[in-house]
Amino acid sequence: MPDRILIRGGTVLTMEPGARPRLADVLVEDGLIAAVAPGLPDDGADVVDASRCIVLPGMVDTHRHVWQTQLRGVTHDWSLKDYIRSVRFQAAVFYRPQDMYTGNYLGMLEAIDAGVTTVLDFSHCVNTPEHAEAALAGTRDSGIRSMFALGLNDVPVPHPHFATLEQRIEHARTLRTKELPSDGGLVTMGISLSDVLVAGIERVTQEVAVSRELGVRITLHANAVMFPQPVSEVAFLDEAGLLGPDLVWVHMNQTTDEELRRVADTGGAVSTTPETEMQMGMGHPAHGRFMAVGGRCTFGCDVISNNSGDLFPQVRLALQTERMLRNDAELARRHGPDDIGPSTLSHLEGATVNGAEALGLSSRIGTLTPGKEADLIVVRGDAPNTLPVNDPVAAIVLHAHAGNVDTVMVAGRILKRDGRLLADPARRLALMDESHGHLFDAIEAHGGLIPQPPAPLPW
Ligand SMILES: [Zn+2]
Numbered sequence: 001m002p003d004r005i006l007i008r009g010g011t012v013l014t015m016e017p018g019a020r021p022r023l024a025d026v027l028v029e030d031g032l033i034a035a036v037a038p039g040l041p042d043d044g045a046d047v048v049d050a051s052r053c054i055v056l057p058g059m060v061d062t063h064r065h066v067w068q069t070q071l072r073g074v075t076h077d078w079s080l081k082d083y084i085r086s087v088r089f090q091a092a093v094f095y096r097p098q099d100m101y102t103g104n105y106l107g108m109l110e111a112i113d114a115g116v117t118t119v120l121d122f123s124h125c126v127n128t129p130e131h132a133e134a135a136l137a138g139t140r141d142s143g144i145r146s147m148f149a150l151g152l153n154d155v156p157v158p159h160p161h162f163a164t165l166e167q168r169i170e171h172a173r174t175l176r177t178k179e180l181p182s183d184g185g186l187v188t189m190g191i192s193l194s195d196v197l198v199a200g201i202e203r204v205t206q207e208v209a210v211s212r213e214l215g216v217r218i219t220l221h222a223n224a225v226m227f228p229q230p231v232s233e234v235a236f237l238d239e240a241g242l243l244g245p246d247l248v249w250v251h252m253n254q255t256t257d258e259e260l261r262r263v264a265d266t267g268g269a270v271s272t273t274p275e276t277e278m279q280m281g282m283g284h285p286a287h288g289r290f291m292a293v294g295g296r297c298t299f300g301c302d303v304i305s306n307n308s309g310d311l312f313p314q315v316r317l318a319l320q321t322e323r324m325l326r327n328d329a330e331l332a333r334r335h336g337p338d339d340i341g342p343s344t345l346s347h348l349e350g351a352t353v354n355g356a357e358a359l360g361l362s363s364r365i366g367t368l369t370p371g372k373e374a375d376l377i378v379v380r381g382d383a384p385n386t387l388p389v390n391d392p393v394a395a396i397v398l399h400a401h402a403g404n405v406d407t408v409m410v411a412g413r414i415l416k417r418d419g420r421l422l423a424d425p426a427r428r429l430a431l432m433d434e435s436h437g438h439l440f441d442a443i444e445a446h447g448g449l450i451p452q453p454p455a456p457l458p459w
Helices: 066-071 080-088 097-113 129-142 165-179 201-214 233-239 257-265 274-279 287-292 311-332 344-351 353-358 392-399 425-445
Strands: 004-012 022-029 032-037 046-049 053-057 059-064 116-123 145-151 187-192 217-221 247-250 269-272 297-299 376-380 405-410 413-417
Touching: 004 376, 053 392, 059 097, 059 247, 059 269, 059 297, 059 353, 066 097, 066 116, 066 129, 066 425, 097 116, 097 129, 097 405, 097 413, 097 425, 116 129, 116 187, 116 217, 116 353, 116 405, 129 145, 129 165, 129 187, 145 165, 145 217, 165 187, 165 201, 187 201, 201 217, 201 233, 233 247, 233 257, 257 287, 269 287, 269 353, 274 311, 287 297, 287 311, 297 311, 297 344, 297 353, 311 344, 311 392, 344 353, 344 392
Parallel strands: 004 046, 004 053, 059 116, 116 145, 145 187, 187 217, 217 247, 247 269, 269 297
Antiparallel strands: 004 022, 022 032, 053 376, 376 405, 405 413
């Protein structure tokens, strides 16, 4: 007998193009979606009651630095420069492999709890090969689907294990061969590029070349730091003939419309992380401009050291910010807006099907289509903040939060049920206490998160 789970009686948003919400059952067999239809027989299946619930594909976060879980909220009043000094140049130095494990394991549980079933993990605290292995182990133990994007950037540790880029490249090759050879697994490999302003164009070009040799997706920050003068990563990759559909661009706030068009025309993806972009002075979120030139929006939570790992509010912020920008343009010519801009549905697509496409996974996940892998979530429509469900898309994008997520399934495996994560809560606390104790003792012993006087940045 196949392994069968029946999600019964929910309002199903398959997120297939043009599909209308409908009351239906979703049958999962051996990890795959077998059928979406009303009145399916259970035939001994494990039944999840989804009445008064909304069933939809699990959300895809296209930009998150999962290792930072222990640093939750430390940057809440800080600028981007403060973040770089405190997290990237200070805390990262004290991460041991076991801290990477804890950061990734607990960070991925946080994502699952909030209905995120896939994360593009921009892992840029790889101080040794063991750091990467531990992060991977934490991810795998959580049960989530992830693209582990190995950072090729340097971390300013006093005695670096990786003294040269060549050593990092060698490590990337080994990881691809030994740990992540398959592009069909639950965890697949990607590469995170160094920041151009820190590493220089020559190095980043080399990093792109090796990523393509490995045949993996590439993700990079653009415009994250724009002083003393703007650096256009799009322009330099375009001039070098390196734009392509394997690139996931992050923070395109300062990118011109013409450059966004080049990214869209070459099949690249864009990830918007509205909360960090707005707080940390990166500029207006660019996903609306990307959509205007034919691109498709996707979203990420970015850093848990600042904001939560709940993707619902990021999608909401992105939608309403874009509407505000469009409405402002109308108001500037003293005209009441007739068209407020992008639809709510377009942003739910951004958090589901578009994210899957950005990661090259749209043939496997992103919609509730028979034959695809069963990554889905069940969101309660009878909570005080979701009842009544007059429009299921609006309920998800404008009203829901992580606490409304009843059930989470990844590749047919249930990871959250009846509103509770199935992972051991005692282990979660023990891991955090040990790692948090080590990290904050070490940070304190070295002058705090931003040592005084603060380490100056050249921009
Ligand atoms: Zn980032």
